[in-house]
Amino acid sequence: MDVSAIFQIAGIGIIIAMIHTVLKQMGKEDMAHWVTVIGFVVVLFMVVRLLNELFQEIKTIFLFQ
């Protein structure tokens, strides 16, 4: 059971939140928002990849009769 991906996503989320706070305190709030959006997109890619795998499996098992 390869669970590292879940820890990866949680870790990325926490670190992006911290970077957002630090940048906001430095005064560069717009860059903070950019970083958050990019981090979210990266995580989204990971999720979509897994979702695709899931739907492929479902198609194979249930519908490919």
Added chain:
Amino acid sequence: MEMIQIVGLGLIATILILVVREQKPIFAFVLAAFTGVYLFLFLIGKIDTVITMIEHLANRSGIPGIYMATVLKIIGIAYIAEFGAQIVRDAGQESIAAKIEFAGKVLILVMAVPIISVIVETVLNLLPAGG
């Protein structure tokens, strides 16, 4: 024992989600979705064995294959609709979840129409003709 692994993973994911939620709620939602998908993927392999067995039985009992296929597809639609609706409901979008469930019901009905018409015809044939 896989049950323990699954429960453990669910607990850890829940804790992580709670931690991340107050920082960036969007990441919490993504994490929840990801965990759900991951667990589902893990289980699909097991479901496959059950389904193959059911297919085998159905073939041996002589039911036309098309019925088996339809039933399986309906089960698949039900699973996916439930999964999607639950994830969306988790994010707080109750209306979209309701729409997903509604779509599932409609599609199942659409798939079931041929079977229903066959049943109706059979029943009509059983009734004494002309009476």
Added chain:
Amino acid sequence: MIKLAGALLVLFAGTMIGFYQAARFAARPRQLAQLAYVLQRLETEISYGYTPLPEALQRAAESGVEPVAGVLREAARRLAEQPDSSFRESWEAAVTDRWSDTAMRANERTIVLRLGPVLGISDREDQMKHLRLALLQLKSEEEAAREDQTRYEKMSKSLGLLLAALIVILMM
């Protein structure tokens, strides 16, 4: 095992980069104050000591600390070794040469470079006027640098560590 070592290495490198940037932010106002000090010393030497420029530069350099004093010492050295080139050339060469050793930036470098032609050509009163002007400008730069330092020093340390952690997690 190798993975863990690599991750630790990346974390260490990122943190060190953050600390290095923080040190630069901390050093800048300090060096600006030192620069003002040696220029003040130069002014004193010129106005009260009537010392000729090469010697005045040398004495001012001795009163200061590295790396700021290095600039003046280099200027004095070039003056002594190349008597043909003008003061301005020696000054500019020395400043451009040694500036990267300091943590100071382009603003103050322009201020210092502008002193070159003045010190080489004009008379004593003019030199003193220009030195005092430079000292005033450096003072305002120093205040701005202190503000920068309070804002950015701690932040760059944290940012270095956080970015390194992000890279480690992405590569995991």
